[in-house]
Amino acid sequence: MPRNAAQWNRTPPLPPTHYVDPLVYTSEEILAQERDKIFARAWSIACHESEVPERYDYRTYRHPAGKNLVVVRGDDGTIRTFFNVCPHRGNTILYNPAGNAKHLLCIFHAFAFDCRGNCVAIPREKAGYQERIGKGDFGLRAVRTEVGFGGFVFVNLDDRAPALETFIGEALDGMRASLEAEPLEVFTFHRAIVRTNYKLWHDTNSEFYHDYMHYHNRQTSMAAPGYFERRYTAFPNGHAQVGDQVVNYEAYEGFKSRDLSFPGMALNQWKMVDLFPGMTYNLRGSSLRIDTLCPISPLETAIEFRGLGLKCDTPAERAARVHDYNTIWGPFGRNLHEDLLGVLGQGRALERGQTYLVHGREEDSTIHDEVGMRHFYAEWSRWMGRSSSDPSADGASGVNGAAHREAALS
Amino acid sequence: MLRTPGETRASAYLEVAQFVYSTVVRLNAKNFTGWLELCADNFSYSIQAWSPEIRRDMTWLQHDRSGIDSLVRQLPRHNTDESIFTRHATVYTIDFDRDDAATVVSALTVYRTDLDGGESRLFAVGHYHDQVVRDGERWLLGRREVRLDTRSLGIGTHYPI
Numbered sequence: 001m002p003r004n005a006a007q008w009n010r011t012p013p014l015p016p017t018h019y020v021d022p023l024v025y026t027s028e029e030i031l032a033q034e035r036d037k038i039f040a041r042a043w044s045i046a047c048h049e050s051e052v053p054e055r056y057d058y059r060t061y062r063h064p065a066g067k068n069l070v071v072v073r074g075d076d077g078t079i080r081t082f083f084n085v086c087p088h089r090g091n092t093i094l095y096n097p098a099g100n101a102k103h104l105l106c107i108f109h110a111f112a113f114d115c116r117g118n119c120v121a122i123p124r125e126k127a128g129y130q131e132r133i134g135k136g137d138f139g140l141r142a143v144r145t146e147v148g149f150g151g152f153v154f155v156n157l158d159d160r161a162p163a164l165e166t167f168i169g170e171a172l173d174g175m176r177a178s179l180e181a182e183p184l185e186v187f188t189f190h191r192a193i194v195r196t197n198y199k200l201w202h203d204t205n206s207e208f209y210h211d212y213m214h215y216h217n218r219q220t221s222m223a224a225p226g227y228f229e230r231r232y233t234a235f236p237n238g239h240a241q242v243g244d245q246v247v248n249y250e251a252y253e254g255f256k257s258r259d260l261s262f263p264g265m266a267l268n269q270w271k272m273v274d275l276f277p278g279m280t281y282n283l284r285g286s287s288l289r290i291d292t293l294c295p296i297s298p299l300e301t302a303i304e305f306r307g308l309g310l311k312c313d314t315p316a317e318r319a320a321r322v323h324d325y326n327t328i329w330g331p332f333g334r335n336l337h338e339d340l341l342g343v344l345g346q347g348r349a350l351e352r353g354q355t356y357l358v359h360g361r362e363e364d365s366t367i368h369d370e371v372g373m374r375h376f377y378a379e380w381s382r383w384m385g386r387s388s389s390d391p392s393a394d395g396a397s398g399v400n401g402a403a404h405r406e407a408a409l410s
Numbered sequence: 411m412l413r414t415p416g417e418t419r420a421s422a423y424l425e426v427a428q429f430v431y432s433t434v435v436r437l438n439a440k441n442f443t444g445w446l447e448l449c450a451d452n453f454s455y456s457i458q459a460w461s462p463e464i465r466r467d468m469t470w471l472q473h474d475r476s477g478i479d480s481l482v483r484q485l486p487r488h489n490t491d492e493s494i495f496t497r498h499a500t501v502y503t504i505d506f507d508r509d510d511a512a513t514v515v516s517a518l519t520v521y522r523t524d525l526d527g528g529e530s531r532l533f534a535v536g537h538y539h540d541q542v543v544r545d546g547e548r549w550l551l552g553r554r555e556v557r558l559d560t561r562s563l564g565i566g567t568h569y570p571i
Binding site: 096097098186187191193194253254322326330331333336338340342344 | 457462491
């Protein structure tokens with residue numbers, strides 16, 4: 001039965017844990033708080049160690065809290081991270097996304113920094129600053145950096161945040177042996193800018209009910225044994241794992257069984273873990289996909305996709321992994337376009353007024369249960385200090401959620 | 411009427427350029443079956459790009475003729491953004507390897523036009539690197555390598571470009 005305006009705006013007849021207020025996706029104020037309360041305090045993947053393989057290699061990174069960073073491999077082999085900002089006049093130091101530089105030189109006034117973040121040159125230093133201020137006062141801002149869980153470079157802007165191991169906990173234990181048996185290497189990277197909220201992409205990675213959208217998955221996964229027995233496991237800090245499955249790729253015309261896998265994995269085995277607040281490890285046997293998210297505005301998100309194989313791959317093995325990855329997950333792949341189309345549609349609908357988003361399916365934590373999203377939003381609410389079902393309930397914004405929604409719709 | 415060698419050469423250049431444009435016309439019309447009719451049995455297709463971020467060449471799509479055939483035949487079973495994709499190619503160079511085979515490089519721009527409202531936006535910039543071969547009275551695509559400069563492709567697409 002169609003609903004009138006009042007009915008449309010009414011909270012769903014479910015516990016508040018089972019729906020999300022659309023303001024959570026559209027509010028500038030909430031995004032500003034997410035940057036401050038979540039992204040500035042949580043661990044984020046900046047890049048993979050294979051993107052800075054040599055001494056003095058660097059890789060820039062736009063952090064989801066809004067900071068521009070640069071990851072540098074030092075002369076001692078250690079990977080460090082700094083703000084990509086000259087402490088003199090606030091200019092960008094490195095413009096290229098990657099490269100090799102013994103000194104990080106700001107082109108503006110030629111301030112130079114070494115690979116450990118020390119300021120090593122200021123033109124006419126004594127003439128201008130005398131003894132009042134000098135190189136020792138112009139070091140780069142260092143950012144906590146840990147490399148792990150498959151060689152990924154994790155960074156945290158919060159100097160007091162718990163260690164990475166504590167933050168991840170046991171969430172990646174189910175695939176860690178496969179990730180760390182051999183060094184990995186990035187073979188593809190692309191960034192999609194999509195008009196949607198970043199959480200909607202993480203939602204897509206956190207629920208499989210939308211497999212109905214994917215012809216490929218209906219053929220290769222939903223019809224395969226064990227699909228409906230896959231279970232979610234929720235971990236502390238908002239992370240969640242989806243149960244493994246062996247995928248029948250041959251059920252899709254033109255596709256064949258994978259010839260390769262990752263160490264310790266059966267052929268065609270699929271493992272997936274979502275990490276709070278916006279990272280996903282997606283290991284489809286022969287290749288690993290890593291998603292990372294950076295909100296640009298409430299309804300615009302940069303999603304970065306990395307594909308990885310084993311560093312020891314032969315050229316033929318690498319070509320096979322690249323092919324397997326891109327047939328599904330590349331920008332022209334079967335699944336990725338559909339997933340992106342889905343969240344674009346959500347973003348479009350939210351722009352024009354939307355009711356609550358329902359995460360109400362309960363199926364004993366099996367594959368179509370929406371417990372993965374509920375787990376995420378419980379953690380989100382904890383970090384934010386406000387409920388995802390009624391984000392104005394703490395009175396911080398002074399805005400009544402329902403009234404705001406009605407105003408947006410009118 | 412007899413042709414001079416120069417006229418014959420010019421005619422061949424024109425034929426090849428028009429052939430490349432005919433492949434674009436069929437792709438723009440989403441006439442993928444018709445486009446495949448312009449491809450040789452041993453046709454290969456790839457979309458590649460250089461990533462300054464990871465400092466590597468990337469291959470985003472690679473298929474032989476049967477792979478492309480399978481891909482386009484299954485499009486109706488997929489959920490696809492059905493926007494209009496308009497490819498605009500300009501043939502830059504034609505190098506005849508033999509009288510019946512040439513390497514063709516064309517500049518490429520692709521626009522995406524929304525069905526709802528008709529707004530057009532640039533989707534991608536790049537080049538076609540084609541190998542074309544003569545088969546009797548007609549030319550065929552032996553290989554098409556799409557080299558993209560654009561790497562930020564929004565939601566991407568299921569269509570060959």
